[in-house]
Every structure is written in structure tokens, then in C-alpha cells.
Amino acid sequence: MLYDMASFIYEPINALLEKPIGIRKARKELIEKARGRVIELGVGTGLNLPFYREDVEVVGIDISERMLKKAKGKKSPAKVKLVKADACSLPFPDRSFDTAVSTFFLCVVPEKERVLREVRRVLKPDGFLLAMECSPPKNPVFRTFLSGLSALTSRLTGTDFRVDVGNLLKKGGFEILEERSLVNGAVRLLVAKPSGEP
Template sequence: MPKTYDQFAPQYDAVMRPLERWFLTRLRTQTFNLLPRNARVLELGAGTGRNFVFYPAETNGVASEPSREMLKIAKDRKRPAAVTLVQSQAEELPFKSAVFDAAFATLVFCSVSSPAKTFAELRRVVRSGGTIVLLEHVRPGGLLGPIFDLINLATVPLFEDHFNRRTAADARAAGLKVVGVEKRLLGAINLIACRV
């Protein structure tokens, strides 16, 4: 289990607040616009439940999160009645195959220990033809790329946060069809839409 987020949980919402105002709330809205309605949905790494307010009221599915302390906060946030909270890691999901129509994650692939294992699990639990949407910070192209490689040397040991992940390429390598990549903040934030 990621100890970092157990320790960070009490401060998480306050730290995110300025980012929400700057760009995140807008991008969370866009993330949900890419998800199908009336679908059974899985959220990975739901954290303190900051996305719950964006769930359409009729949503049913699971919000999963490995950190007990993040989950404690998420539990008290309002969410649709048919969305259950489950403690689990993205690399080893406790669900049967093809039980979801769609899955999504926001700011999670920087933290998973293995993007390849996580994508393999997503391909297993989301039905063929289903949708996967990811809002992630990634390694940008151009001159910023090597700078992010340097930052990564510090963020991994300090926060278990991989600053130079190539998440769209990892999705393709895992066999997903990447149908759209919208780049924001000089390419450091990607909104990635995939089909299984």
C-alpha cells in the first residue's frame, strides 16, 4: 500500500484547491464528458473522492483506492448511491473480467508501480469495446522532456510520483486503442481516451 498517500491524506484537499481553481476542475469536467452515460464505471485511485461531484446521479459502479486514509475521507463525500468504495490497487483489481463498461483515472498513473500491469488489469475488467479515460500528468515532448526526467529523480524517492511517465504510449503498448490525446499545460497534462 502506498504509505505516501496515507500520510498526505489530511492535507490532500487543501493542496489541490489552487490547482482545481487553475485548471483541474475544468479538466475533470472534460474527463466525465468522455465517459459514456448509463454505464457501469470503475474509477481507479479515487483518492479523497474529488471526482464524486462530477459523477452523473445515475452512475453505478466502483470507486477504488488503495490508501486507507484517503478512503476514510472519500467515504464521507457525497456520491451516487450505486457507487461503492473498494480498497484495492490498480495493478491487482478484485473484480471479475469484463464487468465494467468504462473505467477512468485522474492523476493516478504517475503513482502506480507498474503501468503495464495496470493496463492489463483495465483490459481485463472493462468489456471489449468499452471506454477508458485518463487525465494524467506525463512527460511532455521537446525541451521540457529532459527537465521532467531530472525532476523524476527527486519525485520518485520523495513522493513515489513518476514525473516522466509516457502514459498514452504505455496504453498503446498494452494493446488499447488510443482514440484521442488532448494536451494541456505545454503537454504536461494529457487527457487520454482509449477503447478496449
């Protein structure tokens, strides 16, 4: 399975890239906003786990056992439980989480609308979603370059810079409360809440 194989190289690559372009700092700022009972979708190797506040309870889900194994080694101030599960069909009751977190997950998962329906289902009505995802950059040359690259990366790793994450969330029944960009918009950070009934 792709992410089982990627688990070995995921962190060395991220260690090289994330700090210089501000993603490590952005993870910290975003994750510190999580409150109450938190579901982290596609928790991966657990790069966000060190940044949770100690008064939250995190359930990190992922379909890759090897990714979860790496995440188990991460320290966190929060109480963390890691569960092997598919975000398309979450094994949790309706309205059971205060916060959902998705970092570089919605931009790789093919079944985006289905995942967002599940997120709305498990979120409490006053809950919110924290997301950091790839998106089309603002600069037209950079956008054309990443769009071309996405034709390849979407097949290899699922990563797609062609989907605007703000529009995706709105179509999926979320209202955007905050949005900011990194790397000329190629990475977007959003805080969103469910709009209306699921």
C-alpha cells in the same frame, strides 16, 4: 503508508493548484464521458466524484484507507461504492465494467503494465478508459526541468513526468481515440479503448 499520510495534505494542495491551471475543469469534462458501470482506479479523496452523471454506477478503489475515508465524505450524483483494493489485482470478474477511470494514478503507480492488464481484463470489449495523467511536456526546457524533478518525485510520491501516457496505453493494448494536452503537455487527457483480445 505514503498515501495514508498524504491524505491530509492532498486536497489543500490540489485546491491551490488545480483550478488556476485548468485541471478542475478538465476533470469535469473527462468524467462526464463515463457511462454505465464505472471503475475508478486510485480514487483517492474522491475529487472526481461530484462530476459523474447520475445514471452511472461507480466503484472507486484505492489501497489507502485514509484516502477512501476522505472520499466517503464527497457528494456525487452517481451511485458510488468505495472498496479497498490493489489495482494490480482487482477483485472483480472479467468484463464487468463499461468505463475505467484513471486520473493521476497511472503516472504514480509503479506496476503500470500490470495495472493495464487488469483494466483490460475487467473492461467489457466495448468499454473504454478515461485517463488524465502527467506526461513529458512539449517545451524542451520545461521537459528537462520536470524530468529532473521526477527523479525525486518518483521516489517520494511515485509521480513521474518522464513516461508518455499515450505510448504507455498503446503498449498496454489500448487504442487512443482522443488525446489533448494541458500545461504544455505535462498533463494529458485521453480516451482509449482496448485493442484486440486481452
